Amino acid sequence: MILSLDSVSKSFGALKVADGVTFAVPKGEALGIIGPNGAGKSTLFNLITGNLLASGGHITFEGRDVTRLPAMERVRMGVGRSFQIPQPFEGLTVFENLLTAATFGRGGREAEMVEDCARILEETELLRKANAVAGSLSLLDRKRLELARAMATGPKLLLLDEIAGGLTEAECTALVATIRGIHAGGTTIIWIEHVLHALTSVVQRLLVLDFGRVIGIGAPDEIMASREVREIYLGLEV
């Protein structure tokens, strides 16, 4: 297992946003996370990355207990993420944004990082935009840059937070192809997404979160067929 959560909990005042969350992700898997607005999905990512500290339970990454480890150290260990709202340095070029993320995420010799960033630009189809200023990019390219910045930190585990939102169907298909490529390259992925068809075209399993609790985890077909999920997540009368 690359990542394990064991009874992880987190509260904001009286509100429990993670309530005994337990699951494990094998190396190389792509796992999707779904759930209604406010279910605690982004909070779960913040607990895995260390942007928030769990109030209870344990998080293990590559066999090491990282529950209390600062976010920066988790990035260096290989936990990378994209944000729901892209946060590039608007005034820097695409390439400069990548180099900044690479320096932050792992450091190392500059020549090596430049080479890696060039490879990531190619992988995320941003090579032709390398010298464009981030603030001038289209929405699809901003999403690609968000993906590329996460990749530049050298992740073994990549957390994607609603990266397909707001795209046209064609743009979504193009982004999914890029994500598939990253997964095929060996990166483990956990992806929170409301665009279900995009998600299920990539992931092997789906995890359903509701009021901070895991209410189902399994093959997408089984999960989507479950009565509880249809009632809670899709709001369907069954």
Ligand SMILES: Nc1ncnc2c1ncn2[C@@H]1O[C@H](COP(=O)(O)OP(=O)(O)OP(=O)(O)O)[C@@H](O)[C@H]1O
């Ligand atoms: N720092 C915080 N302080 C207090 N409450 C918070 C904080 N962060 C999140 N919350 C609350 O915790 C709950 C879970 O939020 P979270 O963003 O994790 O949900 P989500 O499943 O990602 O939702 P969405 O699908 O809308 O992005 C929400 O009720 C939210 O208002």
